[in-house]
Each structure stands twice: as C-alpha cells, then as structure tokens.
Amino acid sequence: MKNAVLFVFSLIFYGWGEPRYIVLMIVSIVSGFVFALMIEKKQNKKSGLILMWISVAVSLSFLLIFKYADFLIENVNQLPGVSLPLSKLSLPIGISFYTFQIISYTVDVWRGDTKAQRNIISFGTYVSLFPQLIAGPIVRYTDIERELQERKHSVTLAASGIQRFLIGLSKKVLIANVLGELTDICLKTSQPSILSWWMYAAALVLQIYFDFSGYSDMAIGLGRIFGFQFPENFNYPLISRSVKEFWRRWHISLGSWFRDYVYIPLGGSRVKTGLYVRNVIAVWMLTGLWHGASWNFVLWGAGFGVLLLCERFLWGKWLERMPSIISHLYLLFIILLSFILFSADTIPQAMQRIGGLFGAGKLPVISVQSVYYLRSYGLLLIFAAIAATPLPVTAFNRFMKTKAGSILNWVMPIVLVGLFLLATAFLVDGSYNPFLYFRF
Secondary structure (H helix, E strand, O other): OHHHHHHHHHHHHHHHHOHHHHHHHHHHHHHHHHHHHHHHHOOOHHHHHHHHHHHHHHHHHHHHHHHHHHHHHHHHOOOOOOOOOOOOOOOOOOHHHHHHHHHHHHHHHHHOOOOOOOOHHHHHHHHHOHHHOOOOOOOOHHHHHHHHHOOOOOHHHHHHHHHHHHHHHHHHHHHHHHHHHHHHHHHHOOOOOHHHHHHHHHHHHHHHHHHHHHHHHHHHHHHHHOOOOOOOOOOOHHHOOOHHHHHHHOOHHHHHHHHHHHHOOOOOOOOOHHHHHHHHHHHHHHHHHHHOOOHHHHHHHHHHHHHHHHHHHHHHHHHHHOOHHHHHHHHHHHHHHHHHHHHOOOHHHHHHHHHHHOOOOOOOOOOHHHHHHHHHHHHHHHHHHHHOOOHHHHHHHHHHOOHHHHHHHHHHHHHHHHHHHHHHHHHHHOOOOOOOOOOO
16 A cells, blocks of 8 residues: 555656656556566576567667657758658656666566566556656665565654755755856856856866755655665765776766666676777767767767776776875866766867866956856855765764764754755745756
C-alpha cells in the first residue's frame, strides 16, 4: 500500500508538469517489467541475452525519438539536397534518468545481480519515484530493492530527511539562483571586460554545482522521509586535483552507471592501448550526449575523455608530484573552460565566451559595471567558494564535539526554519528560478 500511494502520487507529480508523457512513462514501466520477467525465466543464457538487448533497444528507442531525433535530422539536412522536416517533439522531463534506471534494472536481472520484481506497482514506484525523478541521482534497483519490499519510518529519519531537504533547497534558491542572476548580468552587460567574463565563469561553475547538488540533497532528504536511502551524488568535486578525481566526485551516480554498463562491458582498461582509448572516448562522448542533443555536449564529453587519457599517459604522474595548489588550479581552470562550453547553445558561442576570458576583441581588463557587480556579488562568490569545500561541515562537526556543541541541538531547528522561510520568500518574490535539467 505504501508503494501504491507513492506510485500514484509520483504519477500525479509528473503529470503536473508533463501530462502528455505519463503514457510514455507507463509504457516504459510495463516494458521494463515484462522484459525482466521474461529474461529471468529463460534458462538459456543466450536467449536471455537477446531479450536483454531487445529491452535495452526499446528503452533507448524512446530516448532517441524524443531527445535525439531532431538533432539527427538537423545533421542529415546538412547533406546536399536533403531537407527533412523536424519532428519538433518536446523533451519529456527526466526521460534520461528513468530510462537509465530501467536499463540498469533489466541488465542486472540478466546478470543475476537481482531478481525480477513481480509486483508492477513496486516496480512502477522504483521508476517513477518523484523525489529523484527529474533531476537524479540515478538510483539503481539494487540500491532500493530492500526498501521497496520493507521499509521503516521514524521521527529521527524524517527529521534527518527534512534537514537534508532544507539544506538542498537553500543551496538551490539562495545560492544557485542568485549566482545565476550574476551570470545573466555578465552575459548582458553593455560594458564587457575581462573581469566580467571571469566573474561569469566563476559564477557559472558554482551555480551549476549548487543547483545540481542542491537538487540531489533534496531528493536524498525526501527519500529518507519515505524510508529510502538514495546514493550520494556529489563529494566536494571542486576540491579535486585532477580530472580523474573530479569525475569520481561529480555526479557520482552517472559516472558509476557508465562505468558499470558501458565502460566495463567494452573491456574497460583490461584491453590493449588502442581499445582502451576507444573505450574512454566512446564513454565520454556518450556522457556528453546524455546531457544534451547538440555538438557542444559531444565536444564537452570528448574533451574530458582526451584529458583523462592525457592524465593517464602523459602528465598524470607529474601532476601527482606537483604542489596541491598547482594541481588544484589546473583542475579549476579546466572546469571553468569546460562548463562555459557546457552552458553555451553553440560551439561558436562557447568560443566567443572563452575568448572573453583572455581579452579577445580588445576587451578592457575592467569596466565600471564589472567593478560594481564584483562589489555587489563578491561576498556571495567567496561564500559559495568556501561552502563548496568540506570546511563548513568539518568546522560544524568539530564544534558539535565540544561542550558548547549541545547548543546547536536547539539552534539548528530555528536556523532551518529561517532558511525555509527565506527560500520561500525568494521563490515567491523572485522571477529568476531556472530549471537546468530540461535538456536531460
């Protein structure tokens, strides 16, 4: 009954924003459910493999039609004499997330890592679970299999979930949204300068981090309230010292998904050098495409693949021996450039913005407007940069171990209620509240 209630209200939640595509989600749920049962019944491993591939193909076909059809048509139309009409289908919210969840489930059933779910309501709850449906993390069936069968609730767990949710909400509304306003200001300024472009780059990276990690925090918090333990999705990625380390800390659920369902099946690193290079580039181009149907995402993903190869074969050992400040600045510089490419609509637009960092077009170093906005948003940038590190949590945990730490047991609820009211006021009063995941 718990699953039935969650399933119904998850569909209502989804239908509130995408009423047309509830049918698509239900078809995806039925497809994954039926194929898993068929795969498990097959005693012949080869027959099960064929069914598994058919299931994957069906799930991917929905993704290809709704997310990538127009991208493919636009590129085919570049050929001489070709002029195919675009489908102009809108992208169903969260389709990339729930498609990957269904694929991982059917593959895990075929591998024997889990048994097929025999209750379609429970399976539908897994796929449509609203806390993580539209912005992740990518939750595998094996992560919450036990909770789907039996889960317990407690005031302590609910309180922990509420606290995590409110922290995530604050990160999204009070930090990410305000940083997003700064990025818009820098893009639209009538007095562009090198300083304004660097402010844009810094604000953009921090905005994306706090927006995405904030949504993950909210999902994990809501999950705890309902008795689910969702996996962590971020582990302070901006303190990394290499691209390899960064991707172990950023969007962990996506990275581990591609590792377990694409990279390792291709042979991983246990192959000859040429095949290893192929595996890395293929995985990262697919990672780029997962984020959006455009060439800047493909280039973004391929660029990270090349950098990972360079760290392995060229400068990785040298990077480990460098002072931490140097390797950290190396990583931050790469992330700044890559996220500009990530956020741009086209590759030429990204190149123009990156050029602004280095004064392309004879830009002045500073302008009156850039100095004004640096003064206006400087403290927020510093606060966000510090909050993106483990320092606040470390300081909090150390204080909790002192005799005075017990005071926080009384203060924290007041602080959380204050954050909730402040975030609500920002949402009611503010017109800037972007949702960055429509392309996912």
